[in-house]
Amino acid sequence: MKNYLFGIMCVLLMSALPAAADNGMTYYTPENSGLPGGEVRAILIDPQNGKWFGTKHGLARFNGLEWTVYGAEPASPGIAGDRVQDLAYDGTGGTARLWVATDSGATLLDFTQGPDAEPVLAHFRTDNSGLVSNRVRAVEVDEKNATWFGTDQGVSMYDGNTWSAFTWPLDLSQNEVISLGADRAGWKYIGTASAGVSRLHTDEIDGVTSASPYDTDWSGLLSNTINGILLEPDGNQWYATGAGAAFHDSTETKMGWQLFLTEDGLVHDRVLCIAQDSSGAMWFGAEGGLSRHDGLEWKSYTTANGLPDSAVLSLAVDRTGLVWIGSNSGVTCLDHASDVAGPSGKMPAGFELVNHPNPFNASTTLTCSLPAPGDLSMQILDARGRRIASRLFRNQPAGLLRTSWDGRNRTGEPAPSGIYIAILFLDTGGNRMKAAGKLLLVR
Numbered sequence: 001m002k003n004y005l006f007g008i009m010c011v012l013l014m015s016a017l018p019a020a021a022d023n024g025m026t027y028y029t030p031e032n033s034g035l036p037g038g039e040v041r042a043i044l045i046d047p048q049n050g051k052w053f054g055t056k057h058g059l060a061r062f063n064g065l066e067w068t069v070y071g072a073e074p075a076s077p078g079i080a081g082d083r084v085q086d087l088a089y090d091g092t093g094g095t096a097r098l099w100v101a102t103d104s105g106a107t108l109l110d111f112t113q114g115p116d117a118e119p120v121l122a123h124f125r126t127d128n129s130g131l132v133s134n135r136v137r138a139v140e141v142d143e144k145n146a147t148w149f150g151t152d153q154g155v156s157m158y159d160g161n162t163w164s165a166f167t168w169p170l171d172l173s174q175n176e177v178i179s180l181g182a183d184r185a186g187w188k189y190i191g192t193a194s195a196g197v198s199r200l201h202t203d204e205i206d207g208v209t210s211a212s213p214y215d216t217d218w219s220g221l222l223s224n225t226i227n228g229i230l231l232e233p234d235g236n237q238w239y240a241t242g243a244g245a246a247f248h249d250s251t252e253t254k255m256g257w258q259l260f261l262t263e264d265g266l267v268h269d270r271v272l273c274i275a276q277d278s279s280g281a282m283w284f285g286a287e288g289g290l291s292r293h294d295g296l297e298w299k300s301y302t303t304a305n306g307l308p309d310s311a312v313l314s315l316a317v318d319r320t321g322l323v324w325i326g327s328n329s330g331v332t333c334l335d336h337a338s339d340v341a342g343p344s345g346k347m348p349a350g351f352e353l354v355n356h357p358n359p360f361n362a363s364t365t366l367t368c369s370l371p372a373p374g375d376l377s378m379q380i381l382d383a384r385g386r387r388i389a390s391r392l393f394r395n396q397p398a399g400l401l402r403t404s405w406d407g408r409n410r411t412g413e414p415a416p417s418g419i420y421i422a423i424l425f426l427d428t429g430g431n432r433m434k435a436a437g438k439l440l441l442v443r
Contacts, residue, residue: 018032018033023305023306024306024334024335024336025306025307025332025333025334025335026332026333026335027308027330027331027332027333028062028330028331028332028333029329029330029331030057030330033062033067033330033331034060034062034066034067034068034069035053035055035060035067035330035331036055036057036058036059036060036069036071037055037056037057037058037082038055038056038327038328038329038330039055039056039083039313039328040053040054040055040313040314040326040327040328040330040331041054041055041056041084041085041086041313041314041326042054042084042085042086042087042101042314042326043087043314043315043316043324043326043331044087044088044089044098044316045316045317045318045319045324046061046089046096046098047089047091047096048063049063049064049318049319049320050062050063051063051316051318051324052087052098053326053331054084054085054086054087054100054314055084056082056083056084057071057082057083058070058071058072058075058079058082058084059079059084059087059100070100070109072102072104073123077109077118077119077121078121079100079102079107079109079121079123080100080102080104080105080106080107080123080124080125080134081102081103081104081105081134082102082104083102083103083104084100084101084102085101085102085103085136085137085138086100086101086136086137086138086139086180087099087100087101087139088101088139088140088141088147089141090141090145090147092141092145093145094112095110095112096110096111096112097109097110097111097112098111098119099139099141099147100139101136101137101138101139101149101150102136103134103135103136104125104134104135105123105124105125105126105131105134105136106123106124106125106131106136106139106149107121107122107123107124108121108122108123108124109121110122124158129156129158129163130156130158130162130163130164130165131149131151131156131163132151132153132154132155132156132165132167133151133152133153133154134151135151135152135153136149136150136151137150137151137152137177137178137179138150138177138178138179138180138191139180140180140181140182140188141182142182142186142188142202143182143183143184143185143186144159144202145159145160146158146159146160146202147159148180148182148188150177150178150179150180150190150191151175151177152175152176152177153167153175154166154167154168154171154172154175154177155167155171155172155177155180155190164208166190166200166208170210171198171200171210172190172192172195172198173192173195173196173197173198173213173215174192174193174194174195174198176192176193176194176195177190177191177192177193178191178192178193178226178227179191179226179227179228179229179240180229181229181230181231181237182231183231183235183237184233184235185235186201186202186203187199187200187201187235187251188200188201188202189229189231189237191226191227191228191229191239192224192225192226193225194224194225195213195215195224196213196214196215196216196219196221196224196226197213197214197215197219197221197226197229197239198210198213199211199212199213199214211251212253214248214253218253218254219248219253219254219257220246220248220254220256220257220258220259221239221241221243221246221257222241222243222244222246222259222261223241223242223243223244224241224242225241225242225243226239226240226241227240227241227242227271227272227273228240228271228272228273228274229274230274230275230276232276235251236248236249236384237249238274238276238282239274240271240272240273240274240284240285241271242269242270242271243261243269243270244259244260244261244262244266244269244271245259245260245266245271245274245282245284246258246259246260247259247260247384249384249386258384258385260284260293264298265291265293265297265298265300266284266286266291266293266298266300267284267286267288267289267290267291267300267301267302268286268287268288268289269286270286270287270288271284271285271286271287272285272286272287272311272312272313272314273285273312273313273314273315274315275315275316275317275323276317277317277321277323278317278321278417279294279383279417279418279419279440280294280295280382280383280416280417280418280419281293281294281295281383281419282294282383283315283317283323285312285313285314285315285325285326286311286312287310287311288302288310288311289301289302289303289307289310289312290302290307290312290315290323290325290334292336293383294383294419294438295381295382295383295384295385295419295420295421295438296421296436296438301334306332307325307327307332308327308329308330308332309327309328309329311327311328312325312326312327313326313327313328314326321336322334322335322336323336351368351369351370351371351424351426351433351435352368352369352435352437353366353367353368353422353424353435353436353437354366354367354368354437355367355405355422355437355439358438358439358440359440359441359442360407360439360440360441360442361407361441361442361443362406362407363404363405363406363407364404364405364407364439365402365403365404366378366402366403366404366405366422366437367400367401367402368400368401368424368435369399369400369401370396370397370398370399370400370401370426371398371433372398372426372428372431373395373396373397373398373428374395374396374426374427374428374429375392375393375394375395375396375426375427376392376393376396376401376424376425376426376427377390377391377392377393377424377425377427378390378391378392378393378403378422378423378424378425379422379423379425380405380420380421380422380423380439381420381421381423382415382418382420382421383418383419383420383421385421387410388409388410388415388420389405389408389409389410390410391403405422405439407441414443415441416441416443417441417442417443418440418441419438419439419440419441420438420439420440420441421436421437421438421439422436422437422438422439423435423436424436
């Protein structure tokens with residue numbers, strides 16, 4: 001085992017940093033950067049846009065210029081173990097704390113005195129805490145500021161004062177927990193290695209109650225291996241599974257599922273991690289590479305077009321839109337330029353749609369050229385394919401048509417920032433044509 005007996009030992013000038021390749025990718029390895037090791041299974045972006053990387057030889061933070069490395073004890077400062085599995089940030093109540101899940105316990109780094117100050121460290125293991133196992137595979141901070149730990153022997157919860165344990169068969173569908181998620185409504189989603197998603201709900205009246213699990217028998221999942229969980233602010237869930245990516249917009253077991261597979265555009269069906277960028281587009285790290293889906297189009301990245309490894313182990317999108325990709329060899333930073341249709345001043349040729357301005361804030365004008373008279377319907381969909389707004393134009397003559405969308409949904413409420421899809425259907429009586437375009441709403 002390699003120990004790093006130092007805290008801050010690697011300061012790189014910007015001129016010495018790895019250069020971006022022509023494909024927009026910058027490669028960071030233990031040989032050319034401050035990364036302490038490969039096998040990067042966890043990436044977290046903190047409020048200062050610092051990047052945290054959990055590797056097989058410790059933890060590192062990169063602020064764009066300097067690297068700070070934390071090895072396993074007896075390193076000083078040292079974390080509980082050198083093989084980092086997951087990271088979670090706790091910024092409630094003016095605090096700034098980072099939880100680190102390792103194969104040898106969990107560590108809490110308290111940066112409340114500032115990101116550049118030496119943190120206060122606390123280690124949690126079975127011999128000094130309520131952890132049910134030292135092999136911590138996942139960590140999550142919930143809406144009540146309690147911390148949840150997923151281990152190979154079940155789940156532990158620490159509220160700052162007391163510990164609680166949740167295990168099979170009473171609370172969980174399996175003890176081998178490999179991913180966690182917690183939403184604002186008190187739901188805890190517990191991903192297991194081979195028994196689907198266990199669910200717990202916490203509130204001040206009933207405490208902790210269990211609900212029926214999501215598995216291949218009783219949900220829309222095609223695999224019971226849940227490698228990653230991402231929760232949207234409204235409670236919608238994304239699952240990285242052994243058989244594709246799954247989206248679920250309900251707390252009902254069998255309703256509201258949508259699956260994404262290689263036949264849809266996914267680079268590989270064994271999905272390992274999921275991230276979402278500020279536009280609402282989804283990023284899927286898989287066994288065979290990386291895929292991006294904006295609700296209309298797919299784009300994939302593999303070793304054939306620049307990735308150093310076929311398997312993407314971890315993902316995060318920083319506050320400037322850069323995508324950070326963890327793999328066995330290190331970290332790749334992808335400078336991705338989102339291509340949104342509809343440049344200013346362009347007029348539609350044939351039956352196609354453009355909108356201006358794009359991106360837009362208050363409203364955008366949609367313009368299309370109708371090659372023949374007929375009935376025209378317009379639908380606005382979000383990145384999940386759900387209809388947000390619609391309009392119908394009957395008996396339209398051939399020629400130019402202009403309309404607008406004010407960024408509101410069918411009930412008149414403002415839609416959130418993100419990518420939306422405008423779809424036009426023209427019915428001429430004997431023919432039906434379709435045109436579509438992407439709209440970027442920025443609040």
